[in-house]
Every structure is written in structure tokens, then in C-alpha cells.
Amino acid sequence: MIRLIPRVENSTAMILLSPLLALTLTAISAYLIFVSILVDIEVSSVFYTLFVEPLTDSYYLSELLVKAAPLMIIGLGLSIGFRSGVWNIGAEGQYVIGGIAGSAVGLYFYDVEGFWIIPLMALAGILGGMFYAGIAAFLKTRYQVNEILVTLMLTYVAVLFLSAMLQGPLRNPSGFNFPESRLFHDSALLPIIWEGTRLHIGLVVAIILSLIAWFGIKKHIFGMQIKISGSAPRAAKFAGFNDNKTVWYSLLISGGLAGLAGLFEAAGPAGQLTPGLPQFYGFTAIIVAFLARLHPIGVLFSSLLIALSYVGGENVQIDYNLPKSITQIFQGMLLFYFLACDILIKYKVVLFKTIR
Amino acid sequence: MNYQLQINNITKSYGDLKANDDVSLNIKPSSIHALLGENGAGKSTLVKVIYGSLLPDRGEMKWLGKSYSPKNPFDAREQGIAMVFQHFSLFESLTVEENIVLGLDGVRLDENFTEKIIKYSKQYGLDINPHQVVGDLSVGARQRVEIIRCLMQNPKLLIMDEPTSVLTPQEVSDLFITLRKLADDGCSILYISHKLEEVRQLCSEATILRGGKLVESCIPQDFSQQELAEMMIGKKLIQLARSNINTGEDIFSISNLSRKSDDMFGVDLKNISLSVMKGSIVGIAGVAGNGQDELMELLIGEITSPPGILSFKGGDIGNLNSHERRELSMFFIPEERLGHGAVPDMGLNENMLLSRPQKSEMTSYGVIDWQNVETLTQKVISDFDVQTFSTKMLAKSLSGGNLQKFMVGRELIQNPELLIVAQPTWGVDAGSANNIHQALIALADQGSAILIISQDLDEILSLCEQIHVLSEGSLSTAVDMTSKGLDKISQLMVGSED
Numbered sequence: 069m070i071r072l073i074p075r076v077e078n079s080t081a082m083i084l085l086s087p088l089l090a091l092t093l094t095a096i097s098a099y100l101i102f103v104s105i106l107v108d109i110e111v112s113s114v115f116y117t118l119f120v121e122p123l124t125d126s127y128y129l130s131e132l133l134v135k136a137a138p139l140m141i142i143g144l145g146l147s148i149g150f151r152s153g154v155w156n157i158g159a160e161g162q163y164v165i166g167g168i169a170g171s172a173v174g175l176y177f178y179d180v181e182g183f184w185i186i187p188l189m190a191l192a193g194i195l196g197g198m199f200y201a202g203i204a205a206f207l208k209t210r211y212q213v214n215e216i217l218v219t220l221m222l223t224y225v226a227v228l229f230l231s232a233m234l235q236g237p238l239r240n241p242s243g244f245n246f247p248e249s250r251l252f253h254d255s256a257l258l259p260i261i262w263e264g265t266r267l268h269i270g271l272v273v274a275i276i277l278s279l280i281a282w283f284g285i286k287k288h289i290f291g292m293q294i295k296i297s298g299s300a301p302r303a304a305k306f307a308g309f310n311d312n313k314t315v316w317y318s319l320l321i322s323g324g325l326a327g328l329a330g331l332f333e334a335a336g337p338a339g340q341l342t343p344g345l346p347q348f349y350g351f352t353a354i355i356v357a358f359l360a361r362l363h364p365i366g367v368l369f370s371s372l373l374i375a376l377s378y379v380g381g382e383n384v385q386i387d388y389n390l391p392k393s394i395t396q397i398f399q400g401m402l403l404f405y406f407l408a409c410d411i412l413i414k415y416k417v418v419l420f421k422t423i424r
Numbered sequence: 425m426n427y428q429l430q431i432n433n434i435t436k437s438y439g440d441l442k443a444n445d446d447v448s449l450n451i452k453p454s455s456i457h458a459l460l461g462e463n464g465a466g467k468s469t470l471v472k473v474i475y476g477s478l479l480p481d482r483g484e485m486k487w488l489g490k491s492y493s494p495k496n497p498f499d500a501r502e503q504g505i506a507m508v509f510q511h512f513s514l515f516e517s518l519t520v521e522e523n524i525v526l527g528l529d530g531v532r533l534d535e536n537f538t539e540k541i542i543k544y545s546k547q548y549g550l551d552i553n554p555h556q557v558v559g560d561l562s563v564g565a566r567q568r569v570e571i572i573r574c575l576m577q578n579p580k581l582l583i584m585d586e587p588t589s590v591l592t593p594q595e596v597s598d599l600f601i602t603l604r605k606l607a608d609d610g611c612s613i614l615y616i617s618h619k620l621e622e623v624r625q626l627c628s629e630a631t632i633l634r635g636g637k638l639v640e641s642c643i644p645q646d647f648s649q650q651e652l653a654e655m656m657i658g659k660k661l662i663q664l665a666r667s668n669i670n671t672g673e674d675i676f677s678i679s680n681l682s683r684k685s686d687d688m689f690g691v692d693l694k695n696i697s698l699s700v701m702k703g704s705i706v707g708i709a710g711v712a713g714n715g716q717d718e719l720m721e722l723l724i725g726e727i728t729s730p731p732g733i734l735s736f737k738g739g740d741i742g743n744l745n746s747h748e749r750r751e752l753s754m755f756f757i758p759e760e761r762l763g764h765g766a767v768p769d770m771g772l773n774e775n776m777l778l779s780r781p782q783k784s785e786m787t788s789y790g791v792i793d794w795q796n797v798e799t800l801t802q803k804v805i806s807d808f809d810v811q812t813f814s815t816k817m818l819a820k821s822l823s824g825g826n827l828q829k830f831m832v833g834r835e836l837i838q839n840p841e842l843l844i845v846a847q848p849t850w851g852v853d854a855g856s857a858n859n860i861h862q863a864l865i866a867l868a869d870q871g872s873a874i875l876i877i878s879q880d881l882d883e884i885l886s887l888c889e890q891i892h893v894l895s896e897g898s899l900s901t902a903v904d905m906t907s908k909g910l911d912k913i914s915q916l917m918v919g920s921e922d
Contacts, residue, residue: 076813076821077771289790292777300767305726306758307778308747 072415082413087359089412090405097401109388117387118380118398128379130265134337136375138163138329138349140274143356143367144281145325151285151362153298154318156204158219159326160350161226162197166327167334168233169196171341174256174334175238175249185255189331197327198320200226205319209312215319227346238341249341258336270332274368277325281364294318326350355403361410374399427486428453428612429474429581434483436469443469444480445636451581451629456603456613458623458644460656461633462853463825467616470633471583474614475507476500488580506579508570510586516559520569523558527573544575548602563711564595571602575611582606583614588622592711593881593914600626618656618854620649621882634658657855664861664886668869671889672702675873676754676842677735683722691715693722696899698892700842700873705864707888708877708899711917715897716759716846716877723844723875724756725749736842750781755840757831759847759877761824765831768820772812772830773801775819779834800837808833809859825852832860836867843867846877861887881913893917 095115102111122128142159149156156162170193177185200222207213234247243250258268285291297304297314304311329349334341356374360366381395429451436444444466451457461467472478474485476494485492487503494500497507514523521541525533541554550568558566567587574582584603588596603613603626617623623630623644630644632655640655653661677699684692693715700706710716721727722734729742741749746756756779758765766775776797780786786797801815808829812822819827828849835843848864849857864887868874877894878884884891891909893900893916900916903909 074821077817287792287794289777289780289787289792292774292792295770295774296767296778299769300763302726302760302764303767303778306724306746306756306764307780308725308745308750310745 069419071418072411073418075414075416078413079416083361086409086412087406090402090409093405093409094398094402097405098398101397114384114388114390117383118394119376121383122376122379127265128383130262130267132372132375132379133262133271134266134268135378136371137268137270137274137336138333139353139356139371139374140367141270141277141329141332142322142326142350142353143360143371144274144278144364145322146353146357147360147362147364147367148281148285148294149318149322150357151298152294152314152318153301154208154315154322155216156201156219156319156322157216157354158201158204158221158223158226158350159322159353160346160348161219161223162200162323162326163330163333163350164223164226164230164346165200165330166193166197166324167330167341167345168230168238169193169327170331171249171252171334172233172238174252175341177256178250179253181255183255186258186335189256189335190328193327193331194324195327197330198324200327201319201323202316205316208319209315215315219319223350230341230345231343234341234343240340247343251340252335256335257339258332266337268332268336270329270336273328273332278364278368285364290317326353352399355399358403359406373402377402426453426489427451428455428488429492429614430486431470431474432484432486434470434473434480434485436473436478436480442636444473446483447633447636447638449631449638449641451612451614453612454607454610455629456607456615456627458627458630459614459616459633460618460620460623460630460652462618462656462855463823463851464635464853465633465656466636467633468585469636471507471585471614471616474500475505475583501577501579504578504580505583506574506577506581507583508567508574508585508587510589512566512570514558514566514569517557519555519557520552520561521554523569524554524573524576528576540576541572544572548575548605549598550602551598563713564591564598567591567599575606579611581612581614583616585616586618587615588617588619592917593910594918596622619882620644620652620656623652624649632656653854657853657858659855661854661858662862664858664865666865666869669703669889670871671704672871674699675702675737676700676875679733679735681719681722681729681733683718683727683729685718691718691897693718694896694898698875698899700875702841702873703868703871704890705868705874705876705888706890706892707884708875708892708894709881709884709913709917710877710879710894712879714894716879716894718897719894720756720758720844720846720877724758747780750779750838753781753838753841755779755835755838755843757835757843757845757848759850761827761831762820766819766827769818771816771818772805772810772822773797773815775830776801776804776834779838781838784838804830804833804837807837808863809856825856828852829856829860832863836863839870840867840872842873842875844875844877847879848876849880849883850878857883885910 099111102114122132142163146156146159170189173189173192174185203222204215204218207218208215231247234249238249240248240250258270261267261269261272293309293314296307297309297311301311334345352374356367356370359370377395377398384390384394385392427450431449434444434447447470459467469478473480476497476499521533521538524541525531525537531537538554545552550572552565552568552572587599591599607613615627627644631641632639634656644652650661679697681696682694691714722729725744725746731740731742734742736752736754762768777786786793798815805812810830811826848860864874876884876888890902891913892902893913895916903912
């Protein structure tokens with residue numbers, strides 16, 4: 069008989085080992101799925117295309133980093149919010165609103181030169197995301213409305229708002245009525261940090277942000293505030309933390325960062341505002357945050373892993389005609405195994421001989 | 425000698441831990457036998473063995489002269505052993521008789537049954553109305569329901585687990601009358617407790633366990649309360665005494681505090697007034713659920729109060745949160761340890777940060793000085809003898825007594841000018857309780873003020889110079905202890921003054 073016995077202290081070894089175990093289990097399950105559905109195709113070569121090929125080529129590598137950057141930024145914000153038990157599920161919506169707000173600033177200063185345009189757009193993006201998440205914070209703190217529902221439903225509103233904007237005020241005046249904005253001028257485009265690729269400064273910003281977040285969570289009382297509010301609300305009050313403020317902080321931080329990621333996407337790889345802005349990053353970042361165990365430095369790695377599955381998934385679509393859902397199956401299994409393996413941090417497995 | 429229950433050399437281990445190590449105990453017919461011991465001494469393990477919910481590793485039992493090894497509690501009940509648990513298992517929405525019939529096999533609820541309940545209730549002085557809904561009953565009355573339910577199985581041995589911990593003094597003496605009558609009628613009683621005075625009053629024999637081992641089988645009246653306590657904890661108890669009662673002016677006062685509870689089942693506080701002097705220990709006695717939790721929330725600052733009600737060191741503190749109150753040197757120890765006074769899933773070092781006034785230098789401008797937090801945690805652990813492997817040990821992994829010592833220590837190292845503490849020794853073993861009481865007295869001797877909210881009347885009586893009683897949300901004026909003080913408190917606790 070197998071039993072789980074609570075540990076006295078969280079196991080440090082398992083904190084490091086459980087992600088590897090989860091990865092191994094995911095790989096085994098993926099292998100079994102491929103073996104059962106693939107005909108005439110070598111499973112090992114699919115595995116190679118999925119997991120290894122994206123790392124061998126500078127183009128794939130740069131694309132991987134391009135995709136990792138928004139996941140990192142959104143995942144960071146979510147990891148902070150989730151720690152406090154505030155479930156912002158609608159980062160996708162805040163990402164879209166941030167993208168619209170930042171792009172609108174860029175388009176307003178169309179053809180104006182200046183180093184200040186990009187920071188101003190970033191600021192607008194952050195404020196846009198904050199405003200959008202702030203709606204949920206207001207409703208939750210004032211009327212106890214569940215933030216999961218509000219943030220999730222506002223996502224659909226955001227996507228429709230984007231298409232309204234692109235068919236109205238933000239449409240390219242000389243764009244043959246296509247629902248797209250003008251192409252941003254040079255001052256409104258993110259600097260490229262790897263010549264010849266689409267890799268932009270957003271990656272650097274993401275890394276700096278995660279260091280700041282790590283400091284805030286580890287070294288600042290704010291980190292304790294969100295942690296305690298999440299796991300023991302009464303103890304948070306005992307410590308003198310205001311629970312409404314915690315809700316506001318959590319949503320404003322995660323919303324602001326999602327907004328920033330939205331603007332980076334528009335002013336980076338896209339170079340304009342298009343209906344293709346929402347790419348599910350806001351939802352995928354939930355997986356990123358949990359894979360990182362809500363740890364800001366962990367987010368750096370988990371976003372790379374998820375980005376790898378995106379790029380690898382696109383490659384198997386092209387090379388083997390496999391459906392796009394392969395990527396999602398992979399991401400889902402990874403999260404599932406990961407959450408399951410994490411139980412080993414708090415519990416140890418003991419084998420019992422059955423008595424009687 | 426004819427014993428009702430003979431227990432010979434029972435041993436039961438959990439891994440390396442011997443919860444019972446070669447324990448023997450004999451219960452005579454018609455006797456009230458005390459089982460004494462601190463938390464973790466092995467009392468509950470032994471009782472579980474008797475009641476059939478645990479199989480011993482070694483040892484044998486004889487029941488009424490025959491070999492006895494119950495497979496499960498059902499088996500034990502069949503043979504005439506009944507148990508009243510510390511936590512009741514009653515349905516609040518059902519009536520007394522419905523609850524009783526649900527606990528029995530092969531009976532139907534009819535007039536005969538109701539009459540039988542009334543008969544038992546008269547015979548043993550267990551005042552109860554069979555038609556009343558359990559939800560409306562006091563804790564004492566619920567316990568009477570449980571006892572009647574056990575009696576209807578005609579037991580020959582009744583096991584009672586800490587029965588008086590929830591009762592008022594009057595209810596305790598009523599219970600004792602019932603138990604003596606039961607014993608006279610041939611039902612022996614195994615009485616589990618750590619309240620020594622009660623044991624000396626009630627029990628004819630006592631078995632004392634410590635660390636799983638039998639320490640002593642004795643007649644409790646042959647020993648003083650202190651001697652029994654010292655056998656129980658295995659070391660000398662230090663007498664509690666204030667060395668320096670030097671009270672000064674009022675440092676803290678509550679004037680006309682009223683508050684409607686947000687909770688449907690909460691208690692409304694009515695017009696509470698109280699003041700605490702420097703260097704004094706003031707106690708608020710009362711049965712749990714009479715507004716203690718609601719009052720504590722307001723005192724800690726988890727809920728703010730309008731101006732003119734709470735005053736500390738001459739200033740109004742009504743709208744300050746707990747952290748701001750701590751900056752003024754007011755500190756708090758709430759009743760609920762896990763989830764209120766400590767975060768279960770965090771280490772002790774992180775739990776230190778719940779109470780972090782600026783002068784502790786645990787944080788500056790919000791940045792945590794982990795080095796200093798670590799040093800302070802170590803200090804609390806060593807000064808207050810907290811048994812733990814490391815400062816990172818999760819709060820929930822500590823035993824209740826250890827966590828309480830940690831929480832008391834965490835607040836005391838800040839040298840509070842006012843300490844407000846609820847149930848300081850609830851669920852704490854006698855040795856640790858003694859240490860906590862000493863620490864509180866030392867703090868008051870230094871000139872700090874202490875407000876204690878406790879259900880444990882002995883605790884209040886031994887520590888406090890001034891005693892109030894909280895009943896149904898109203899606070900009595902200070903009780904004059906010079907004549908018949910205890911009777912007065914007892915009446916106030918049940919809410920029937922005069």
C-alpha cells in the first residue's frame with residue numbers, strides 16, 4: 069500500500085526534482101500518444117522536431133525568444149497575483165487593451181521622431197492593462213464580485229473592442245479598408261537586440277522585471293503580504309495587511325504587466341495593430357506561472373519551455389502535417405503532471421506492508 | 425481482587441515512537457478512575473486501545489474476568505464500554521430525542537423511548553428536555569445529551585475525555601454528582617483529564633502516564649495538586665506569584681463599545697467598558713462563544729472602531745490597524761493559532777514577520793532583514809523552549825503547545841506595554857502552561873499591562889488582580905473577589921446575575 073505522509077519541512081530536493089519528473093512523465097505520455105496515432109512516421113523524428121530542432125538553428129532560437137518574452141512578462145504578473153489568491157484569468161484581455169492603448173499613443177505621434185515615444189507607449193500600455201484589471205479589482209473590493217468571472221468575460225469584450233477600434237479610429241486611412249492600423253514609424257518600434265531577427269528589447273525588460281519581482285517577493289514585506297493574504301486571510305489581518313489593498317495590488321500588477329506585453333507585441337514583432345494581436349499568450353501565461361511555481365525567476369525558465377513547445381509545435385505542423393492541438397496537449401499534460409508531482413514537496417511517499 | 429477491566433502491559437508504537445510502553449491499569453467496579461497525563465503522554469492511545477479503535481502491538485486486556493480484544497468501537501460498545509468524546513457528535517438541527525435515537529441500534533422513537541430518556545435524566549440529575557432542538561442548547565446540556573445516549577446502552581464502563589474543559593463551575597459540580605451516582609450504580613468511569621483539583625475531588629484512583637510510560641498508580645487524595653502535576657510533567661513546577669505588583673495609571677481603556685456582529689451566528693457586543701492599569705493583569709472570564717472572538721477582533725484592530733471608544737496611552741486607537749497598534753507597543757496573541765496567529769504553511773521565521781514593529785528592525789522601509797529575522801526567531805525558540813528542528817519548520821508541523829510557546833515568545837520579546845491575549849494556555853500541557861504563566865507574570869512585574877481573555881477559570885483566578893465576566897456580549901463590572909467571588913463569577917458566566 070502506498071501512503072502519503074506530510075513532511076515537517078518542504079523538501080528542497082523535491083522542489084528541484086519534481087519539474088524534471090514531470091517533464092519525464094510528459095515525454096513518456098507524449099511518446100505513447102504519438103506511437104498510437106502516428107502511421108508511417110518515426111516517433112523519434114517527431115520528438116526531435118518538437119523539442120530539439122528549435123534549439124539548433126538561430127532563426128528558431130530567436131523566434132523562441134520572441135515568443136518567450138510576452139509569456140515571461142505576463143507570467144510574472146500572474147505569479148504575483150496568484151500568490152495572493154487573486155485569480156486574474158483574463159490577462160489576455162488586459163494584454164489586448166494594453167496593446168490598443170500603447171498603439172494609440174504611437175499612432176497619435178505618427179511621424180514624430182523621439183526617443184521618448186517608446187517609453188510613453190509602454191506607459192500607456194501598462195496603464196491600459198491596469199485600468200482593465202482595475203475594473204475587476206473595483207468590483208471585487210466594493211461588491212464582492214468574483215474576479216475570475218469578471219476578468220475572463222472582459223477578455224471577450226477586449227477582443228471585440230480591438231476589432232471596433234481597427235474598423236474605426238485606429239484604421240489605416242490608406243489601407244484599403246483592411247481592419248489594420250498604420251505600420252508604426254521607426255520611433256514607435258521596439259529596438260531589435262539581435263540583428264537580422266525579430267528579437268526585441270522586450271526580452272531584456274522581462275529579465276529585469278523578473279529580478280525586480282524576485283526582490284519584491286523575497287526581500288520586501290510586500291512579498292509576505294501577498295503570500296499571507298493568499299494562504300491565511302485572517303493571519304493577514306492579524307499582521308495588519310489590508311485585504312482590499314492586496315486585491316488591488318495583485319490585479320494592478322498583473323494587469324499592468326499584461327498590458328505592457330500587449331504593447332510590446334504590437335510595437336515588436338507585429339509593427340502595427342492588427343486583429344491578430346491576441347495570441348492566447350494571456351491564457352498560456354497561466355501555465356507559465358504555475359510551472360514556475362509562482363516564482364519570478366522560475367518564470368524565466370518555464371516561459372522558455374512553453375515557447376519551445378510553440379515553436380516545436382509549429383514545426384511538426386509544417387513537417388509532418390500534425391494538428392496544432394499537439395502543442396496544447398503537450399502544454400496541458402505538462403501542467404497536469406507538474407501540479408501532481410508537486411505533492412512530493414509537501415508529502416513523502418511511504419510504502420506500507422498491508423496489515424492483516 | 426475482582427477487577428472490572430484489567431489492562432496488562434500494553435505496548436503500541438508508531439514507527440520509532442512508543443505511544444504506550446508497557447502500560448498496565450486496573451479499574452475496580454464502581455470506581456471513578458482518573459487517567460492523567462500531559463498532551464502526548466499516551467492517554468488517547470490507551471483509550472483507543474480500550475475502545476477498540478486501535479490494536480495494541482503487545483499486551484492483553486481482561487473485561488469482567490474474560491479475555492477482551494475488541495476489533496472495533498462497535499464491538500466495545502456491545503460488550504458494555506461507552507465513551508463520551510471531547511468533541512460532540514450531535515446534529516444541531518435535530519431534537520434531543522432524535523439525536524439520541526440516531527446513536528442507538530434497534531430502537532424506534534416512540535413514547536416509551538421518550539419516557540426512558542426522561543427516566544434516565546431524572547435518575548442521574550441530567551436535566552434535559554427531549555423535545556428541544558440541540559442547536560439551542562448550551563455546551564453543558566449537549567454534553568448531558570451525549571451522556572444519556574451512552575447510558576441508554578447500559579454500559580459497565582464509561583470513558584469520559586476531558587469532560588469539564590467546556591463547562592462552567594456550576595455545570596462541573598452537577599456533572600460530578602451525576603458521575604458519582606453512576607459509579608454507585610455499578611458503572612465504573614475512566615476519567616481523562618489534566619485538571620488535577622477535579623481529579624482529587626472526584627476520583628478514587630489515578631493512573632499517571634508520561635511519555636507513554638506508566639509513572640504512578642495512586643490514590644489522588646494522598647498527594648497534593650502540585651505533587652501530582654510534578655509526577656505528570658516529570659519536573660518541578662514553579663509557584664506562580666507576583667513579585668512586584670506596582671500598578672500605575674490606566675494605560676488602556678474601552679468605553680461603551682457596542683457592535684453588531686457581521687456573522688449570522690456571531691454575538692453582538694453590548695456596551696463594553698473596561699480599563700487596564702500599568703502593571704496589572706486583568707482577566708475576562710466566560711464560556712467560549714459569548715463574544716470573545718468578536719471582542720478580540722476589535723482589540724487587535726482587524727476591525728476598526730469609531731473614535732472615543734478605544735484609548736491607549738491617552739490616544740485614540742480606534743482607526744489604527746494591528747500593525748499601527750503594535751508600533752505603539754500593543755501586542756496580541758489570538759486564540760486560534762493556525763490560520764490566525766500563525767500561517768500554517770509558512771516557516772517560523774516567516775511567521776515572525778506577522779508581528780514586526782519598526783523597533784524590532786526586522787524590516788526597514790519594507791525591506792526584510794532576513795538575518796535579523798533569523799536571529800530573533802532563534803531567540804524566541806531558545807528563550808521559550810520551542811521544540812523544533814529549525815527556524816524554517818512549518819508552523820503547522822509544530823504541536824499546539826509548541827506553537828503557542830512560539831507565539832507567546834514572538835510577542836513577549838517585543839516588550840509590550842500592553843499585551844492582549846486570548847486563551848494563553850489552551851491545549852497546552854501543564855509544564856508549558858506553567859512557563860507561559862510565569863512569563864506573563866514577569867511581564868506584569870516589569871510594569872506592563874496584560875488583558876487575558878480565557879475560558880479557563882483557574883487560569884484567570886491564579887493570574888488576574890481584576891476579573892470581569894463576558895456573557896452574551898455583555899461585560900460585567902470587575903467582580904469583588906473578597907467575598908463569594910467565585911460564586912458571583914459562576915452566576916455571571918451563565919448569565920443569571922442575582
